[in-house]
Amino acid sequence: MNHTLLRPLAFAASLLALAGCGQKEDEKAAGPPPATPVTLVAARTTDAVYYDEYPATVVALNNVELRSQVAGFITQIYFKDGDLVQKGKPLYEIDRRKYQAAYQQALAGLRSAQAVVQNAQVNLNRYQRLAQQDAIAKQIVDNAATSYSTAQAQVAEAQANVALARTDLDYSVINAPFTGRIGISQVRLGAQVSPGTTLLNTISAEDPMGVDFVIPDTDLSRFADLQRQGGGRQDSTFRLVLPDGTRYAQPGKMLAIDRGVNQQTATVQIRVQFPNPKRELKDGMSTVLNVLNRQSGRRLVVPFKAVVEQMGENFVFIAGDSSKAYQRKVQLGPRLRDQIVIMEGIKDGDKVVTEGLNRLRDGGQIQVGTPAQAQTGAPAAGAAK
Numbered sequence: 001m002n003h004t005l006l007r008p009l010a011f012a013a014s015l016l017a018l019a020g021c022g023q024k025e026d027e028k029a030a031g032p033p034p035a036t037p038v039t040l041v042a043a044r045t046t047d048a049v050y051y052d053e054y055p056a057t058v059v060a061l062n063n064v065e066l067r068s069q070v071a072g073f074i075t076q077i078y079f080k081d082g083d084l085v086q087k088g089k090p091l092y093e094i095d096r097r098k099y100q101a102a103y104q105q106a107l108a109g110l111r112s113a114q115a116v117v118q119n120a121q122v123n124l125n126r127y128q129r130l131a132q133q134d135a136i137a138k139q140i141v142d143n144a145a146t147s148y149s150t151a152q153a154q155v156a157e158a159q160a161n162v163a164l165a166r167t168d169l170d171y172s173v174i175n176a177p178f179t180g181r182i183g184i185s186q187v188r189l190g191a192q193v194s195p196g197t198t199l200l201n202t203i204s205a206e207d208p209m210g211v212d213f214v215i216p217d218t219d220l221s222r223f224a225d226l227q228r229q230g231g232g233r234q235d236s237t238f239r240l241v242l243p244d245g246t247r248y249a250q251p252g253k254m255l256a257i258d259r260g261v262n263q264q265t266a267t268v269q270i271r272v273q274f275p276n277p278k279r280e281l282k283d284g285m286s287t288v289l290n291v292l293n294r295q296s297g298r299r300l301v302v303p304f305k306a307v308v309e310q311m312g313e314n315f316v317f318i319a320g321d322s323s324k325a326y327q328r329k330v331q332l333g334p335r336l337r338d339q340i341v342i343m344e345g346i347k348d349g350d351k352v353v354t355e356g357l358n359r360l361r362d363g364g365q366i367q368v369g370t371p372a373q374a375q376t377g378a379p380a381a382g383a384a385k
Contacts, residue, residue, distance in 0.1 A: 060180075061273070
């Protein structure tokens with residue numbers, strides 16, 4: 001072998017060995033990674049009251065479309081649009097003249113029929129007395145009895161005509177069927193209306209009001225229990241949030257569960273009743289209904305910012321006895337503003353990391369510091385440098 005070639009190779013190997021030794025010495029001098037500044041908060045058990053939210057719609061429990069039962073022209077309107085009207089109050093009047101005339105005509109027909117039956121009765125009584133004396137043919141008596149029966153039937157027909165004419169006359173004035181809020185009139189004075197087809201207006205009862213929402217059929221047993229128990233009658237089971245975000249002051253109570261499940265959506269409609277003394281709730285209003293979750297009670301809570309999500313699972317870091325933080329998988333409950341309920345995974349008193357999570361690894365060294373230090377990564381006072 002050529003000794004001239006070996007010398008450069010030996011020299012290069014020596015340089016590599018020296019470099020490796022220098023790197024190991026640098027690593028020894030650097031020591032372990034510095035501790036991560038963190039902030040700790042103890043998990044605590046507290047009263048956790050939380051609600052499930054459902055989009056809901058306010059509905060009038062009594063809502064009626066007003067339509068005329070007779071034809072004619074509108075001659076009177078007795079209310080202002082949007083008025084609160086009392087039961088029995090006249091609302092619309094349709095030209096009554098022909099209905100009054102028909103009623104008078106029917107009364108006259110009744111009186112005529114009554115006169116005929118009275119005369120037929122007198123004749124029948126006379127013929128019956130003569131028949132007892134054997135002074136008249138039996139056929140004449142039979143004819144008189146038939147005439148009397150016919151006259152009685154004509155009286156009954158005339159009475160029916162009077163009732164029909166009276167009904168049409170009454171229908172020419174449309175009264176409020178119940179106390180409620182009337183809407184904007186769909187017809188004006190002079191408008192022609194047709195029986196059963198022309199919509200005049202809509203009237204809705206306002207106190208109490210219903211609130212409709214839908215639930216998954218998997219929650220049906222929960223609401224069936226509430227209905228059996230009378231849930232929400234005088235408590236806070238149901239809370240209503242108005243469109244402007246304010247909470248409605250009145251409590252609600254279960255009213256009804258729909259008869260069946262919607263097969264297309266697998267949902268069931270529920271109706272809750274709310275008092276409406278100040279008329280704040282309006283038919284058709286979109287609201288949010290909060291229903292008390294039956295898991296409410298004494299629950300373990302931690303700050304929401306302590307939770308880390310990884311691959312669809314949730315974790316928190318717990319401070320151990322050796323100044324290390326260990327990752328724990330947790331099952332989350334509802335969020336309560338800046339706190340969150342922990343159903344499983346940690347216990348009361350465990351100290352969870354709330355700041356410095358982005359630089360922390362499972363089993364990593366930690367150094368407790370202020371929130372500002374944890375956010376910036378600056379070492380805590382007295383920490384080793």
